[in-house]
Amino acid sequence: DTGVSQDPRHKITKRGQNVxxxxxxxxxxxxxxxxxQTLGQGPEFLTYFQNEAQLEKSRxxxxxxxxxxxxxxxxxxxxxxxxQGDSAMYLCASxxxxxxxxxxxxxxxxxxxVL
Amino acid sequence: DQQVKQNSPSLSVQEGRISILNCDYTNSMFxxxxxxxxxxxxxxxxxxxxxxxxxxxxxxxxxxxxxxSAKHLSLHIVPSQxxxxxxxxxxxxxxxxxxEKLTFGTGTRLTIIP
Numbered sequence: 602d603t604g605v606s607q608d609p610r611h612k613i614t615k616r617g618q619n620v621x622x623x624x625x626x627x628x629x630x631x632x633x634x635x636x637x638q639t640l641g642q643g644p645e646f647l648t649y650f651q652n653e654a655q656l657e658k659s660r661x662x663x664x665x666x667x668x669x670x671x672x673x674x675x676x677x678x679x680x681x682x683x684x685q686g687d688s689a690m691y692l693c694a695s696x697x698x699x700x701x702x703x704x705x706x707x708x709x710x711x712x713x714x715v716l
Numbered sequence: 717d718q719q720v721k722q723n724s725p726s727l728s729v730q731e732g733r734i735s736i737l738n739c740d741y742t743n744s745m746f747x748x749x750x751x752x753x754x755x756x757x758x759x760x761x762x763x764x765x766x767x768x769x770x771x772x773x774x775x776x777x778x779x780x781x782x783x784x785s786a787k788h789l790s791l792h793i794v795p796s797q798x799x800x801x802x803x804x805x806x807x808x809x810x811x812x813x814x815x816e817k818l819t820f821g822t823g824t825r826l827t828i829i830p
Binding site: 605634636641642643644645646649657692694699700701702704705706707708709710 | 720747748749750752757758759765766767805807809811817818819820821822823
């Protein structure tokens, strides 16, 4: 069990650029989640996958955001045409089955700064 | 619409005493409640959870109490240790398939004073 790994740890970009983050979940975990956290707030749900199927996407997620989990393994989160309001910590988490109070294992996050 | 509220942004407790962190919620559809702890530059780590049909769950130094009629839960840490200094998040979960996500509160920063 090597834990949930996220890459990169930090990303600085200029407004209007595209960025992509990667998450490697714990290998046997079927569920993979993306959350976003801004300063002084709790993590906010973005989207989640059961294996390769994207089951839910937050209404707060604009069309500039897209996530994939090909083959049900690692996942990528892409933000197109970044805006300053996208600056946040992007957290990935995984769990075996999900729901019923099952704990999520979080990665250390990717800190995005949009200048 | 803040479905999960942690009204105390910070709390300081002396080492060895009890720490009590509070959380209120508005969504009656939550089936489970979970507490996570977060250190700087790390992701949240799971502490303890409770089903909405229970009123208490205990795990070592950590106990969570749920008062469903008041829509209130609390996390008790006894005795408090310096390593408990962190930000604590309360979260509610709805467990209908395809809708299992956590809704987090804004967190309480706990500082344990040696």
